Amino acid sequence: MSGERPLRIRAVTEADLPHIVRLDADAFPHGPYPFFVLRQLLTACTGLVYVVDDGSDLYGYVLGTAPNDAQSWVLSLAITPRLRGKGFGRELMTRLLGQLRAKGAHSVRLSVEPRNDSAIALYRSLGFVADPGGPHPDYFGPGEDRLLMTLAL
Template sequence: MSAERRLRIRAATEEDLPHIVALDAEAFPADPYPYFVLRQLLASFPDFVLVVEDGGNLGGYVLSTPPNASRSWILSLGIAPDLRGQGLGRQLMTQILGRLGTEGVHSVSLSVEPGNDSAVALYRSLGFVPDPGGPRKDYFGPGAHRLLMTLSL
């Protein structure tokens, strides 16, 4: 990453919504969240949607659920394809995990496409452990297998 880059992680705002929707479609072209889902998640969990600004543009986002019985889920981590491999995902995850920890969360879960080796490696490096049963077949519907991973805080 260039020393001249001005990266800033902050809570998402209503004004960020169109950019988050576009970023999500770019990061997950085969299965992006519908606009209305991202709108409702942002409205429901405003303190748990973080974005990273890269020179005034959004370079990534992370979306989690608020604590529920000391548990939370990471629902999505999206990084613009041209910015991947530069540590933005790690920075966003570190920020949201810190926030969840201060909110009393003791366990964070997520699901990831089993063949997404870079995402699985990132989550493992942060301390997430795959569920013992391996990938769950058809977790998100026919052919949409997912590896469930959990982190104890």
């Protein structure tokens, strides 16, 4: 990291793509988005992707979808391991949720691994509520259960 350079949240640019690929692979070693998916998501989600930047490197990103029938999805959130627990995940989510609200979203959905306590705690603290009935079995394939959560904006 950066120790000296101040970190800030800013909108993504195309030049950030390789850094986002790396961040994603570090955060989700068992199932990162393939390069071609991330490239297309950055294009499809213009204005709804934010990064943590110190001017020389990136340390986190969040990616949301434009509202469809007033509903958006958060498709990714990741902070580099050594900068976790310092408020950047919350800052990224807050920035994205504000933008989704401005674009007319009335609700935001996401999926999270049911044992991902830190992410679930963050989402609950932002007002996300888990779908009743518990995790959705095999949501991402055999053995890949996911908890689905919704925030009413």
